[in-house]
Amino acid sequence: MKAAIIVSPGSNCDRDVQVALEQNITSPPVMHWHRDPELPKVDLIVVPGGFSYGDYLRAGAMAAHSPVIREVIDRAQKGVPVLGICNGFQILTECHLLPGTLMKNTGLKFICRDVDVRVETNNSIFTGNYAKGQKIKMPIAHNEGSYFADTKTLSRIIDNDLVALRYCSGDGEVNEDANPNGALLNIAGVLNEERNVLGMMPHPERCSDKQLGGEDGRTLFSGLAKAIMHPL
């Protein structure tokens, strides 16, 4: 199994994702510079977190037009799994691979802390290694994480079971108090309709080793590796 990590100017979670993938898949991931449109054949593409292009104009707006992103869109449409984390999620909404958008946190502050999230669906290769309804702990670190979509889009997302993760309380309750950033319906992660693209604000790569203080993120990467190498 081969994975590629898209590196833009200002990406800062690319190496963490690299380590997390190395721990869970056999071959080392390709670190792919965003200017290079020639993306090698891979089984998984990760768009990592960071501040691509300094968040100019809107978070993810500039990177969404990088030469390699056209190829990422094409691969995603051909069924290659694409995972966008944090700024990667913002980029995937900006290039319309995922519905909705991510707005400034309602508290107007950058938030960097562990949050509880609930796995809303395990019907995807990203979340299949979790139980539906499982509560997991992951760090968030963002200024624009408030998920927004218009009413029509939102009902389409819900009707098709595309909400992957929602912010929840310590007892797994999804409520306003557990919403760190004002995201609609506490949405922390969303799938596309074909279920091969996931965008999520929490950082699984920052909790995929005991030494990092948690391993809930590792479950995602090991599950991905399993699902890609041994498809059902």
Place this chain on the structure above:
Amino acid sequence: MKARIHINLKNGVLDPQGKAIKQALEGLGFKGVNEVRIGKFIELELLETDANTARKETEDMCKKLLANTVIENYEIDLEE
């Protein structure tokens, strides 16, 4: 030719910055402000001399990059 683009949040989209600014204005004694909405202003210096073509091109720029049409509206003013 100059294109002046105003980008505003659509109705119904929450604007926490606007809210904070409204509160700050109230703190300064400006009590008559009902709502504050923050947008962006972008000015382009265009090489195109035909207004119709310039407008079309600027609209394309807004749709593709300058505005996020999920949450934002844009208005274009051309000045020859």
